[in-house]
Amino acid sequence: MIIDLTDTSASKIGATLVQARRRAGSPTTGAVLTLIISTEERHHYDAMKAASAASREHPARIIVAVARPEVARTRLDAEVRVGDDTGPGEVIVLRLYGELSAHADAVVMPLLLPDVPVVTWWPDEGPDVPKNDPLGRFAQRRITDAAEYHKPMAKLRARAAGYAPGDTDLAWTRITPWRSMLAAALDQFPRKITGAAVSGEEGNPSARVLAVWLRQRLGVPVSRTADEGPGITGVELMTPDGPIALTRPDGELATLSVPGQPDRPVALKRRETAELIAEELRRLDPDDVYAKLLQDIDVPFTEPLKVAGPTVEKAAKEAARLGEPKPVQVDAVEESS
Amino acid sequence: MSTQSPSAAAPGAAAAATSHKGGFGESIAHRQMNAQEHAGTDWANPLRDAQDRRLPRIAGPCGLVIFGVTGDLSRKKLMPAIYDLANRGLLPPGFALVGFARRDWENQDFAQVVYDAVKEHARTPFRDEVWKQLAEGFRFVPGEFGDQAAFEKLKETIEELDRLRGTNGNHAFYLSVPPKFFPGVVRQLKESGLADGGENTWRRVIIEKPFGHDLASAKELNKVVNDVFPPKSVFRIDHYLGKETVQNILALRFANEMFEPIWNRNYVDHVQITMAEDIGIGGRAGYYDGIGAARDVIQNHLLQLMALTAMEEPTSFDADAIFAEKVKVLSAVQLPEDLSLHTVRGQYSRGWQGGEKVIGFLDEDGIAKDSITDTYAAIKLEIDTRRWAGVPFYLRTGKRLGRRVTEIAVVFQRAPHLPFTATMTEELGQNALVIRVQPDEGVTVRFGSKVPGTSMEVRDVSMDFQYGEAFTESSPEAYERLILDVLLGDPPLFPRLEEVELGWEILDPIEEFWAKNGKPAQYEAGTWGPAEADEMLARDGRSWRRP
Numbered sequence: 001m002i003i004d005l006t007d008t009s010a011s012k013i014g015a016t017l018v019q020a021r022r023r024a025g026s027p028t029t030g031a032v033l034t035l036i037i038s039t040e041e042r043h044h045y046d047a048m049k050a051a052s053a054a055s056r057e058h059p060a061r062i063i064v065a066v067a068r069p070e071v072a073r074t075r076l077d078a079e080v081r082v083g084d085d086t087g088p089g090e091v092i093v094l095r096l097y098g099e100l101s102a103h104a105d106a107v108v109m110p111l112l113l114p115d116v117p118v119v120t121w122w123p124d125e126g127p128d129v130p131k132n133d134p135l136g137r138f139a140q141r142r143i144t145d146a147a148e149y150h151k152p153m154a155k156l157r158a159r160a161a162g163y164a165p166g167d168t169d170l171a172w173t174r175i176t177p178w179r180s181m182l183a184a185a186l187d188q189f190p191r192k193i194t195g196a197a198v199s200g201e202e203g204n205p206s207a208r209v210l211a212v213w214l215r216q217r218l219g220v221p222v223s224r225t226a227d228e229g230p231g232i233t234g235v236e237l238m239t240p241d242g243p244i245a246l247t248r249p250d251g252e253l254a255t256l257s258v259p260g261q262p263d264r265p266v267a268l269k270r271r272e273t274a275e276l277i278a279e280e281l282r283r284l285d286p287d288d289v290y291a292k293l294l295q296d297i298d299v300p301f302t303e304p305l306k307v308a309g310p311t312v313e314k315a316a317k318e319a320a321r322l323g324e325p326k327p328v329q330v331d332a333v334e335e336s337s
Numbered sequence: 338m339s340t341q342s343p344s345a346a347a348p349g350a351a352a353a354a355t356s357h358k359g360g361f362g363e364s365i366a367h368r369q370m371n372a373q374e375h376a377g378t379d380w381a382n383p384l385r386d387a388q389d390r391r392l393p394r395i396a397g398p399c400g401l402v403i404f405g406v407t408g409d410l411s412r413k414k415l416m417p418a419i420y421d422l423a424n425r426g427l428l429p430p431g432f433a434l435v436g437f438a439r440r441d442w443e444n445q446d447f448a449q450v451v452y453d454a455v456k457e458h459a460r461t462p463f464r465d466e467v468w469k470q471l472a473e474g475f476r477f478v479p480g481e482f483g484d485q486a487a488f489e490k491l492k493e494t495i496e497e498l499d500r501l502r503g504t505n506g507n508h509a510f511y512l513s514v515p516p517k518f519f520p521g522v523v524r525q526l527k528e529s530g531l532a533d534g535g536e537n538t539w540r541r542v543i544i545e546k547p548f549g550h551d552l553a554s555a556k557e558l559n560k561v562v563n564d565v566f567p568p569k570s571v572f573r574i575d576h577y578l579g580k581e582t583v584q585n586i587l588a589l590r591f592a593n594e595m596f597e598p599i600w601n602r603n604y605v606d607h608v609q610i611t612m613a614e615d616i617g618i619g620g621r622a623g624y625y626d627g628i629g630a631a632r633d634v635i636q637n638h639l640l641q642l643m644a645l646t647a648m649e650e651p652t653s654f655d656a657d658a659i660f661a662e663k664v665k666v667l668s669a670v671q672l673p674e675d676l677s678l679h680t681v682r683g684q685y686s687r688g689w690q691g692g693e694k695v696i697g698f699l700d701e702d703g704i705a706k707d708s709i710t711d712t713y714a715a716i717k718l719e720i721d722t723r724r725w726a727g728v729p730f731y732l733r734t735g736k737r738l739g740r741r742v743t744e745i746a747v748v749f750q751r752a753p754h755l756p757f758t759a760t761m762t763e764e765l766g767q768n769a770l771v772i773r774v775q776p777d778e779g780v781t782v783r784f785g786s787k788v789p790g791t792s793m794e795v796r797d798v799s800m801d802f803q804y805g806e807a808f809t810e811s812s813p814e815a816y817e818r819l820i821l822d823v824l825l826g827d828p829p830l831f832p833r834l835e836e837v838e839l840g841w842e843i844l845d846p847i848e849e850f851w852a853k854n855g856k857p858a859q860y861e862a863g864t865w866g867p868a869e870a871d872e873m874l875a876r877d878g879r880s881w882r883r884p
Contacts, residue, residue: 176391177426183384184395184429188505190380217383253466256430261503264431267423267467279391289389 129162201229579815622703
């Protein structure tokens with residue numbers, strides 16, 4: 001059921017929700033959290049879909065706040081969705097026009113479910129300091145996505161500077177399967193690691209996050225290669241017996257190679273946004289590992305980035321900003337061998 | 338539970354934020370659990386961090402061999418569960434699945450069977466790359482369960498998998514076969530040298546109920562299995578224990594403050610544990626005749642549910658601690674003195690089951706006209722502990738009952754004093770807390786509430802928490818959880834030998850009494866059991882809940 005409300009207020013929206021639920025015969029709600037999505041018009045539908053899918057695992061009241069500052073007249077429109085195929089929870093889409101677009105928190109506040117945690121997610125560019133955003137202030141967990149900005153490293157650095165417990169970024173969430181597979185490989189092949197290498201799509205923030213994590217955990221130099229992706233394409237951990245390698249050239253099926261053992265196929269598909277959000281919602285306490293990682297995010301790598309492809313100039317600018325050695329161009333063929 | 342193992346508890350400031358996991362650091366039991374994981378090495382994986390809760394535990398390199406792979410259980414539950422595990426990234430790369438059955442199949446035929454089973458029954462969406470990862474590890478070995486040559490072939494297959502797929506000699510054997518084949522298969526495993534993989538490898542065996550049909554046969558079965566596999570390598574599957582809601586009983590009781598203080602004889606009047614099925618015996622006459630509902634369900638599932646409901650708080654969440662508490666409760670169970678008054682068995686007769694005309698038990702194919710096998714059983718038990726003295730536990734199960742439901746109902750005493758007149762509380766019953774195990778998992782609390790209006794009138798209302806309101810689609814199947822736990826070697830959810838034997842010690846006297854006295858009562862299919870069962874509770878001044 002979708003109910004459209006034009007020129008409305010938070011209290012009217014609240015009353016409409018109660019009415020809609022009562023009409024559907026289930027006047028109580030089993031939602032375990034309130035998920036606020038702060039987004040733009042063009043992204044709101046996909047984000048809402050993803051959040052609804054995630055709410056199958058974590059029943060939630062989903063509040064989508066779409067700011068429309070470009071419209072002059074101040075007005076609040078809302079769309080209330082209950083019990084349709086979008087998911088089990090309830091979805092409220094708010095459109096905040098004019099001056100109101102800067103005061104989304106005032107509209108959202110009365111719509112928060114009592115007692116249960118609040119999570120805010122910015123599917124687009126998002127704020128530099130999530131904690132200071134009007135919609136981030138009352139959230140226990142604040143989810144951003146550095147990959148959505150054209151200069152992801154700039155965002156990651158800004159967020160490292162403005163980190164508050166409860167912040168998290170999908171660039172970090174995306175590498176969980178990589179991390180768990182690498183940790184499992186090392187469980188099974190316990191050797192001293194003497195070095196590591198990460199290759200991934202040029203400018204992909206997750207590749208950098210993974211490299212920083214490996215450097216932090218292993219305390220060894222990590223070399224990096226930029227290629228055409230998709231996403232992260234491979235990780236190598238050097239051991240005295242040879243490298244443990246996890247390679248995923250196609251973004252779907254990876255191969256795990258361990259010295260002296262047969263190669264093993266590993267399904268390591270790049271995950272949908274809904275799965276990433278579901279993972280984020282599983283734990284709502286601060287992610288200390290991510291916090292620690294952010295501290296080192298702009299510590300320069302000592303080895304130059306190897307770039308395969310034409311984007312070496314862009315990479316050079318980035319390296320200069322971070323105080324890293326000038327990237328070197330490598331042959332794409334040589335890189336993949 | 339394994340993903341939130343106590344070892345993940347972070348010390349210091351982080352622990353304060355997550356004090357629900359126990360902010361006091363690790364107990365001795367926890368430390369031992371951690372120590373075992375890296376027994377014999379001082380190597381610590383630098384990529385693992387106790388604070389890193391995102392990393393799941395992935396089973397190490399291993400393979401699973403299923404005997405009786407053509408059966409229903411295998412196709413409907415095991416194969417889909419394996420796919421779902423792979424899809425969630427919890428199976429090791431190079432995982433191998435070997436089928437063993439009396440079929441003239443090639444590996445490809447077997448792969449096709451698995452493919453169909455996965456397509457039809459898997460919980461998670463089908464993905465090509467996951468299938469690719471799995472399918473390369475499929476093997477099929479044709480043969481009889483007593484055939485030495487077939488087991489030699491199996492051994493070759495496993496060794497080949499160790500070489501080609503890197504299963505490293507770790508294999509679990511799932512005996513999805515009728516119990517009469519257990520001794521043969523287990524002995525063959527030993528004779529072919531399959532039961533022991535050598536140093537730094539493991540071999541585990543998984544068996545399904547029934548674990549015997551009485552104490553003597555259970556002991557014999559255990560002897561057969563334990564001759565070949567050490568107790569810690571034997572995993573008995575009671576799929577109820579893999580269900581989220583059953584694990585949630587522990588969370589509900591021990592993670593909350595508001596239930597435990599009243600969870601005792603001072604407040605609880607009695608407990609009803611029900612497992613009702615709407616189906617008949619179907620094509621399982623051969624298995625069911627002579628076994629019956631009590632042996633099939635009460636001995637394992639219902640006693641396990643009772644143990645979890647009644648046990649004291651374990652000191653930690655590891656297998657030994659939970660096991661110790663369950664055994665304490667089961668050993669304190671008392672049977673009623675007069676079994677004729679406090680136990681009832683029945684057989685369904687023909688009737689209308691939810692709008693469908695169905696035949697009676699004695700008319701089913703393969704059932705003798707004079708069979709005294711019970712399709713319904715209800716028993717009253719008491720637990721002689723300080724907590725439960727005098728509180729009856731009513732356990733009932735049956736086929737062709739009103740609908741399919743499993744639930745635990747804790748019924749509380751009436752308020753000792755009501756400041757209302759009798760007419761005001763005429764419609765007020767007893768408070769109850771109901772844990773619905775399946776379907777529609779959740780918890781219902783029943784309490785009195787004022788009826789709107791000018792007069793004071795109190796009536797029962799239900800407050801409902803639907804654990805499965807949305808989780809059902811995303812929460813793992815019991816078999817997924819259990820298979821993963823076997824591969825990880827994580828035993829808390831598997832009943833041990835002693836629990837099985839205690840179950841039989843409780844049930845055997847009742848079965849003996851039934852065998853000697855009278856016949857099962859008849860009840861119409863689609864109803865809630867025989868009238869005798871209602872009389873049994875009426876004698877105690879109580880009545881069955883309609884689930």
